[in-house]
Amino acid sequence: MSALNIENLQNTFQNAVNLGGSPGAVSTSPTQSFMNTLPRRLSTSKQQKILKPFSTGDMKILLLENVNQTAIEIFNKQGYQVEFLKGSLPEEELIEKIKDVHAIGIRSKTKLTAKVLEHAKNLVCIGCFCIGTNQVDLNFAAKKGIAVFNSPFSNSRSVAELVIAEIISLARQLGDRSIELHTGTWNKVSNKCWEVRGKTLGIIGYGHIGSQLSVLAEAMGLHVIYYDVVTIMSLGTAKQVSTLDELLNNADFVSLHVPETPETKNLLSAPQFAAMKDGAYVINASRGTVVDIPSLIAAMKAKKLAGAAIDVYPAEPRKNGVGAFCDDLNKWTSDLISLPNLIMTPHIGGSTEEAQSAIGIEVSNSLSNYINEGNSVGSVNFPEVSLKALNYDQENTVRVLYIHQNIPGVLRTVNNILSNHNIDKQFSDSHGDIAYLMADISSVDQSDIKEIYEKLNQTDAKISIRLLY
Ligand SMILES: NC(=O)C1=CN([C@@H]2O[C@H](COP(=O)(O)OP(=O)(O)OC[C@H]3O[C@@H](n4cnc5c(N)ncnc54)[C@H](O)[C@@H]3O)[C@@H](O)[C@H]2O)C=CC1
Numbered sequence: 001m002s003a004l005n006i007e008n009l010q011n012t013f014q015n016a017v018n019l020g021g022s023p024g025a026v027s028t029s030p031t032q033s034f035m036n037t038l039p040r041r042l043s044t045s046k047q048q049k050i051l052k053p054f055s056t057g058d059m060k061i062l063l064l065e066n067v068n069q070t071a072i073e074i075f076n077k078q079g080y081q082v083e084f085l086k087g088s089l090p091e092e093e094l095i096e097k098i099k100d101v102h103a104i105g106i107r108s109k110t111k112l113t114a115k116v117l118e119h120a121k122n123l124v125c126i127g128c129f130c131i132g133t134n135q136v137d138l139n140f141a142a143k144k145g146i147a148v149f150n151s152p153f154s155n156s157r158s159v160a161e162l163v164i165a166e167i168i169s170l171a172r173q174l175g176d177r178s179i180e181l182h183t184g185t186w187n188k189v190s191n192k193c194w195e196v197r198g199k200t201l202g203i204i205g206y207g208h209i210g211s212q213l214s215v216l217a218e219a220m221g222l223h224v225i226y227y228d229v230v231t232i233m234s235l236g237t238a239k240q241v242s243t244l245d246e247l248l249n250n251a252d253f254v255s256l257h258v259p260e261t262p263e264t265k266n267l268l269s270a271p272q273f274a275a276m277k278d279g280a281y282v283i284n285a286s287r288g289t290v291v292d293i294p295s296l297i298a299a300m301k302a303k304k305l306a307g308a309a310i311d312v313y314p315a316e317p318r319k320n321g322v323g324a325f326c327d328d329l330n331k332w333t334s335d336l337i338s339l340p341n342l343i344m345t346p347h348i349g350g351s352t353e354e355a356q357s358a359i360g361i362e363v364s365n366s367l368s369n370y371i372n373e374g375n376s377v378g379s380v381n382f383p384e385v386s387l388k389a390l391n392y393d394q395e396n397t398v399r400v401l402y403i404h405q406n407i408p409g410v411l412r413t414v415n416n417i418l419s420n421h422n423i424d425k426q427f428s429d430s431h432g433d434i435a436y437l438m439a440d441i442s443s444v445d446q447s448d449i450k451e452i453y454e455k456l457n458q459t460d461a462k463i464s465i466r467l468l469y
């Protein structure tokens with residue numbers, strides 16, 4: 001990492017906690033909001049202590065993509081400044097906005113690339129208010145000391161229920177019948193319309209969503225087989241198969257529930273469609289890159305496939321609106337929309353009131369815990385470290401949050417710096433190149449804080465530091 005980058009990283013946290021541009025500006029006197037808590041501090045021992053020195057009113061949170069109201073309420077309660085936008089932002093606007101904020105909340109459309117994050121001088125953490133985190137450069141964020149959080153299963157049920165609806169809709173050609181009748185055409189047919197009872201559902205990716213789908217599908221009389229890169233205990237009477245081809249050869253319905261990774265790119269393409277049963281159906285509510293759409297179009301036109309349901313696309317519009325889904329976005333759009341028995345939805349797998357409300361609560365709490373206490377449990381790119389909240393009895397205790405490069409000798413150096421004080425608790429963990437140390441040190445005078453900060457700041461392995469007290 002270049003000297004310039006290290007300097008930038010340093011600035012990030014200095015700004016985030018109001019430490020100013022130089023360690024000399026460390027505040028050793030309580031802020032006004034800290035003073036406001038004083039009566040409670042004196043009268044209520046064991047109550048969770050609100051840690052400073054940052055003033056919560058200085059924390060700026062940018063929420064994009066119509067993140068749920070529950071999140072706004074939780075951030076408002078914390079006293080943070082919240083800016084809320086319904087859509088995502090084009091790259092240039094995002095770069096401008098991200099320069100200023102301490103936390104950002106996004107869903108699946110906002111791309112937090114290295115180029116964007118390079119400008120995020122004050123950013124402490126990122127909240128993905130969804131399951132997928134492929135839209136964030138997780139390694140780059142970690143190297144900058146930015147923790148990323150998501151909601152790993154709050155919308156799983158919603159996706160599974162949508163897929164169940166699509167299995168029946170495809171088997172009965174409901175989409176086409178509905179479109180016909182909307183335009184006055186009465187077309188009462190049973191040709192190639194099927195019950196789902198007794199058919200085989202092949203699930204690719206048996207994680208939170210895949211396994212939930214498995215249970216619902218069996219309740220409707222489907223046989224379930226699944227393929228996953230890891231061995232996973234089956235639920236009900238579902239059976240894990242050992243190759244993707246085995247699944248494709250035997251399933252009447254194939255549903256994808258894998259993350260976007262280099263390995264899952266075009267997981268279903270021409271050879272995989274060829275391996276499927278004639279008249280099979282494909283459902284993709286995972287990520288747009290997982291299915292090669294031109295090959296899917298070819299398989300549908302050749303009647304190899306009897307239908308498909310697609311919720312996710314390689315490119316998706318930034319905002320809702322008429323004309324947003326067009327050939328300019330994905331060049332095959334016109335071809336795709338002309339296909340019969342094709343259900344298309346605008347990435348709404350996880351879009352239910354229940355899921356969005358739960359996600360809003362979960363992710364905003366994770367971000368608040370990290371900002372206020374340093375707890376990184378649940379982070380997807382960072383060591384997961386947590387210490388119990390400090391209480392008001394712990395008057396002269398300082399919490400040290402030290403994010404550093406994962407190289408030998410760092411803990412010895414840091415503990416030497418802390419050695420004049422009692423280290424009450426310490427928790428350190430690493431994740432790849434990054435390590436994170438939380439330590440509660442007691443018997444610290446306010447006047448020691450500046451010195452501790454300065455010494456930690458001079459350590460070679462430092463990525464960022466916060467001292468909370
Ligand atoms: N359409 C929508 O609105 C939503 C889409 N999603 C997408 O669904 C994906 C899956 O979600 P979860 O089930 O919660 O994830 P998960 O992490 O619980 O499960 C994913 C499973 O896929 C398996 N897997 C990974 N690579 C594989 C490969 N190459 N071949 C076969 N299996 C592979 C993993 O071992 C794991 O068991 C998310 O990553 C997200 O992209 C999630 C929520 C909503």
Ligand SMILES: O=C(O)CCC(=O)C(=O)O
Nearest residue numbers: 107108130131132350351
């Ligand atoms: O609700 C969203 O915007 C994204 C849902 C999704 O794809 C996810 O949770 O990974």
